[in-house]
Amino acid sequence: MPVIDVVNLSKSFGKKVVLDGVNLSVQEGESLVVLGGSGSGKTVLLRCILGLFRPETGHVTIEGKIIQDLDRVQLAEARKNIGMCFQMAALFDSMSVEENVGFALMRHTDMTKEERAARVEECLNMVGLKDTQKLRPSELSGGMKRRVGFARAIALKPKILLFDEPTTGLDPVMTDVIGRIILDLKHKLGVTSITITHDLKSAFEIGDRIAMLFRGRCLAVEEPEAFKVNPHPVIQQFLRGDAEGPFLEDPPPPPSVKRSPSHPIATA
Amino acid sequence: MLLALLDQLGGKVLEIITETGDFVTVSGRGFLAIFKRPFDGRSFLYQLSAVGVNSIPVVVLTSLAVSMVFAVQLSYGFKQFQAEGLAAQVEGLAMVRELAPVITGLMMAGRVGAAMAAELGTMQVTEQIDALECLATDPVHYLFVPRLLASAVMMPLLTGLAIFFGYLGGYTLLVAVQGQSAYVYGQDFYKLVSGRDLTIALTKGLVFGLIIALVGCWRGYRTRGGAEGVGNAPTSSVVTSSLWILIADFFLTKLLLV
Numbered sequence: 001m002p003v004i005d006v007v008n009l010s011k012s013f014g015k016k017v018v019l020d021g022v023n024l025s026v027q028e029g030e031s032l033v034v035l036g037g038s039g040s041g042k043t044v045l046l047r048c049i050l051g052l053f054r055p056e057t058g059h060v061t062i063e064g065k066i067i068q069d070l071d072r073v074q075l076a077e078a079r080k081n082i083g084m085c086f087q088m089a090a091l092f093d094s095m096s097v098e099e100n101v102g103f104a105l106m107r108h109t110d111m112t113k114e115e116r117a118a119r120v121e122e123c124l125n126m127v128g129l130k131d132t133q134k135l136r137p138s139e140l141s142g143g144m145k146r147r148v149g150f151a152r153a154i155a156l157k158p159k160i161l162l163f164d165e166p167t168t169g170l171d172p173v174m175t176d177v178i179g180r181i182i183l184d185l186k187h188k189l190g191v192t193s194i195t196i197t198h199d200l201k202s203a204f205e206i207g208d209r210i211a212m213l214f215r216g217r218c219l220a221v222e223e224p225e226a227f228k229v230n231p232h233p234v235i236q237q238f239l240r241g242d243a244e245g246p247f248l249e250d251p252p253p254p255p256s257v258k259r260s261p262s263h264p265i266a267t268a
Numbered sequence: 269m270l271l272a273l274l275d276q277l278g279g280k281v282l283e284i285i286t287e288t289g290d291f292v293t294v295s296g297r298g299f300l301a302i303f304k305r306p307f308d309g310r311s312f313l314y315q316l317s318a319v320g321v322n323s324i325p326v327v328v329l330t331s332l333a334v335s336m337v338f339a340v341q342l343s344y345g346f347k348q349f350q351a352e353g354l355a356a357q358v359e360g361l362a363m364v365r366e367l368a369p370v371i372t373g374l375m376m377a378g379r380v381g382a383a384m385a386a387e388l389g390t391m392q393v394t395e396q397i398d399a400l401e402c403l404a405t406d407p408v409h410y411l412f413v414p415r416l417l418a419s420a421v422m423m424p425l426l427t428g429l430a431i432f433f434g435y436l437g438g439y440t441l442l443v444a445v446q447g448q449s450a451y452v453y454g455q456d457f458y459k460l461v462s463g464r465d466l467t468i469a470l471t472k473g474l475v476f477g478l479i480i481a482l483v484g485c486w487r488g489y490r491t492r493g494g495a496e497g498v499g500n501a502p503t504s505s506v507v508t509s510s511l512w513i514l515i516a517d518f519f520l521t522k523l524l525l526v
Contacts, residue, residue: 052398076404084402090395104403107306152403 001064003028003160003192004049008058010216011044018044020216021058031186031193032221033207035200035238037247040213042196043087046162049194050084051075062160080108083153083191087165089145091137091152097124098133101151108156123151126188127181143174150181154189161185163195167202175199182206200239204228212238214247294408294489295482298416301409311414319380319415319481320422324429330375331430334367335359335437343446356442356456363434364461369469370517372430373476376423377509381484382502384415388488389501397489407489416481423477424470431469468524475520476513483509 002025011019018041026032036042047053049060051067060067062078070078091100101120105111111119117133124132127147137145146166153161163182167175179202186193186206197203203210204224211221214234220227228239237245342355388411391397400407435457442448487505491497 047398050402052401072406076406079402079404082402084399086395086399088395090399092391092396092399093394104405107403107405152399 002026002061003030003063004194005061006045006049006058007061009045009048009055009060010057011041011048011053011055017216019048019055022213022216022218024211024218024221026192026194028192029190031195031206031208032211033203033209034194034196034211034213035198035203036196036213037238041216042213043164045213046084046164046194046196049162050079050082080104080156081158082160082162083156083158085146085149085153085161085163085166087168089137089149091140091145091148093137095137096133097129097135097137097140097148100137100148101155103152104156119155120151123155124148126154126185127151128177143170143177146170146178147181150185154185157189159191161189161191161193163193163197165196165198167197167199175202178202179205200241290490291482291486294412294486297406297408298412298482298485301406301413302417304406304409304413308410308414311410312417315414315418316422318383319376319418320425323376323379323422323426326375326379327372327426327430328433330371331368331433332437332440334371335363335434336441338362338367339438339441343442352446352448353452353456356438356448356453357459359438359442360435360457361460361465363438364431364465364469365521366517368430368434369427369472369476370513372423372427372473373480373513373517374510376419376426376476377480377483377506377513380419381480381505381509384481384484385488385491385501385505386498388485389491389498392489392491393494393498411489412481412485415485416478419477419481420474421477423480424473427469427473431466464524468520471524472517472520475516479512479516480509483512 004024004026006022006024009019009022010017018039022041022045024032024034024045034042034045044053048055049062049067051060051070054068059069062082065074065078067075067078091097092103095103098117098120101123102116105116105119109116120133121130124130127150129144129147129151132140132144132148137148140148150166166182167178170178179199182193182195182202183206185191193206195203195206197206207224209221209223210227212219212227212232212235219232219234220230222230227235230236233246237247339355339359342358343352346352346354346358388397391411397407397411400410438457439450439453443450443453484505487501487508491501
């Protein structure tokens with residue numbers, strides 16, 4: 001039985017259809033990477049999985065429980081098994097790093113202060129952030145914030161981890177660091193995970209399978225090697241990172257000047 | 269033309285009904301959450317300070333200013349009938365029954381309600397409220413309860429403080445400036461006021477405190493649309509809670525005075 005099962009999921013905002021009959025399933029311990037352009041419904045998919053959005057049709061099952069059928073208390077219980085890492089970390093800016101990471105421990109466990117501090121330190125060490133407990137979120141760089149967000153997500157030892165564009169806006173080195181941390185967490189914790197990303201390098205490193213969302217629909221879910229050679233023109237355009245092709249709804253204007261290898265833009 | 273107008277009007281009415289329904293639902297959740305555990309004592313203490321202690325200067329200054337202006341007006345008005353002695357009595361009645369609770373309520377709507385709306389609004393647009401949900405924490409429980417309880421505790425106390433400084437304001441004007449007898453002022457200020465009036469004033473303070481906290485938190489919680497939404501939330505919170513304070517004041521006066 002899959003740990004996460006997304007069945008025929010559709011969600012729209014007004015007339016804008018964001019998800020249109022998406023089907024996905026993730027097995028225990030598996031790492032699924034979801035690729036897709038901006039506005040293709042990736043974040044909405046994660047929010048439906050978490051029960052933050054209610055879909056119009058279809059449902060999400062986590063460990064056999066239909067998320068949309070749970071009441072508030074049951075949903076909170078289900079969420080204790082899910083760690084969510086937000087795109088911009090979403091750290092509580094009125095709290096220190098230690099309080100952020102220890103937040104769920106304080107509210108949902110009977111740990112003593114010392115036990116909590118030890119667990120916070122352990123989580124921060126896992127994401128490579130030693131001795132940062134006393135810092136405030138405003139004192140952290142973008143990459144550090146994401147890592148504190150990871151530490152907060154794993155504090156309760158969840159069975160499922162969800163990453164929402166964890167590398168967006170980071171430099172290539174930090175992108176690689178984040179990719180390695182996700183890989184490391186996957187191996188150390190053995191969690192089931194869904195990662196939404198634009199970064200193809202880390203996607204192929206992290207993912208056991210890769211899914212592609214396009215205009216609310218799931219074009220393909222397959223292993224990285226098979227995904228790379230998928231003949232679908234949208235997937236191939238996305239992998240090439242080319243402006244020309246069926247990927248954009250409004251194609252860009254044709255270049256007014258044909259670039260030659262010696263053209264300053266082409267060589268920049 | 270007419271159909272379009274009716275359509276627009278209907279849309280507005282539906283919007284108001286939906287918003288009212290949402291406010292009642294979220295407020296109901298807020299009240300029920302008071303009895304849920306864990307109780308966040310640290311946040312409650314912080315809110316007691318933010319809502320109450322930090323508001324003391326504003327309440328003191330406003331109460332002094334309003335009571336002094338009111339004393340000038342009363343003294344001038346009653347002078348027309350050679351009845352200056354009534355000024356202290358009416359000053360006391362007005363301060364205790366109406367001015368202290370309403371002025372405190374309106375000032376707090378501007379200071380505390382707006383701050384709550386801005387804080388929760390920022391948390392909403394920066395996904396911090398979603399993060400609370402994902403950490404299996406009910407945002408209404410975690411964010412509303414300390415603010416609601418702190419407002420309910422502090423607003424009656426601030427109203428009492430406003431009455432005391434209203435007394436001092438009237439004293440400054442009528443005794444120190446205009447030379448009325450301090451003994452007579454002290455006697456007259458409470459002459460028309462009974463214990464029930466004080467209870468009414470504190471009850472109004474409690475109700476206004478609940479209105480301010482609920483409207484401020486609700487507006488913040490329902491903030492949408494980034495910086496513009498965060499900008500609108502405090503404005504909308506102040507306007508809505510001020511309006512409800514004035515409406516509630518009318519009904520409370522009607523109900524409690526009869």
